[in-house]
Amino acid sequence: MSRLMRRLLKKSICFVGLVGVFAGCASGPAVEQTAAPLQTHGPKKRVAVVDFVNKSDFGADRLGKGAADILTTELVKSNRFIVVERAKLEKLLDEQGLALSGVVDEATAAKTGRVLGLNAILTGAISQFGTKIEGQNLGLYRSKKQTAECMVDVRVIDVSTGQILLAESGMGKVDVGSEQFLGLGSQKGFDETLPGKALRAAITQLMSGIVGQLESVEWRGKIASIQGDKIYVNAGKETGLQIGDRLRVRGKGEEIVDPDTGIAIGESLGAEKGVIEVKEHFGADGAIAQIVSGNGFSRGDAVQRTENNI
Secondary structure, three states: OOHHHHHHHHHHHHHHHOOOOOOEEEEOOOOOOOOOOOOOOOOOEEEEEOOOEEOOOOOHHHHHHHHHHHHHHHHHHHOOEEEEOHHHHHHHHHHOOOOHHHHHOHHHHHHHHHHOOOOEEEEEEEEEEEEEEEEEEOOOEEEEEEEEEEEEEEEEEEOOOOOEEEEEEEEEEEEEEEEEEOOEEOOOOOOOOHHHHHHHHHHHHHHHHHHHHHHHOOOOEEEEEEEOOEEEEOOOOOOOOOOOOEEEEEOOOOEEEOOOOOOEEEEOOOOEEEEEEEEEEEOOOEEEEEEEEEOOOOOOOEEEEOHHHO
């Protein structure tokens, strides 16, 4: 008996024993790797994800928004960051008279991020995307494999300096197959979920590096209001500020511009004004502090954790 006949006989026995049961196979990343949730030490960074630019010929704007949604979900699942939702980001940008598309450039991203009180902005591009269908037709036996493959570029921008902390590419490849023998089994149409799965595979491949770089960003908050001896800070329980935490207060800094290129490098910290101590949490994610030392505090002054809080 030929090798082909033995193979067909084996498949016949399998399918006849499972009449009416759909047979299929799928391959791709065996386990989706995401940043494991943990108890963070110190304030969570406030970050935003901008829609990715789609440089491929597939999916138009939907692919870029899909990549941003996946990255946002993975960051939220990590439980290490305060992630500003797209709707809120768009509203804040609209209030500031800024366009969402303008955030893609790192210099503009840094300036916009400071206006919105962010610590970092994430953006990127889908540089390659493709799908293909392969199959065999051996008379009684038919098989088909559908594949989606993409290359995703991600950038992490430190808002305080305008520096690109991470510029990495991830490759995602997912395929799904189906088989028929003697009319049993199924021959699927194109699986519309494959593009999203390929995007997720590419982005989760990069999550460890993304999280590591975001955690290297120095946390800064701001004084939101001063009422008598109470100083309201725009970060609180959700961010991870604890009762008794002490914060250094610094005045508004100066934007530093490269003399050769004219591009903003970042914003310096202003003069140190003193120290405040968190006394209670306030609202959804705010804190009320009182002065420990110093004076001349103003709305908009930057706050940072002191060394004894590290």
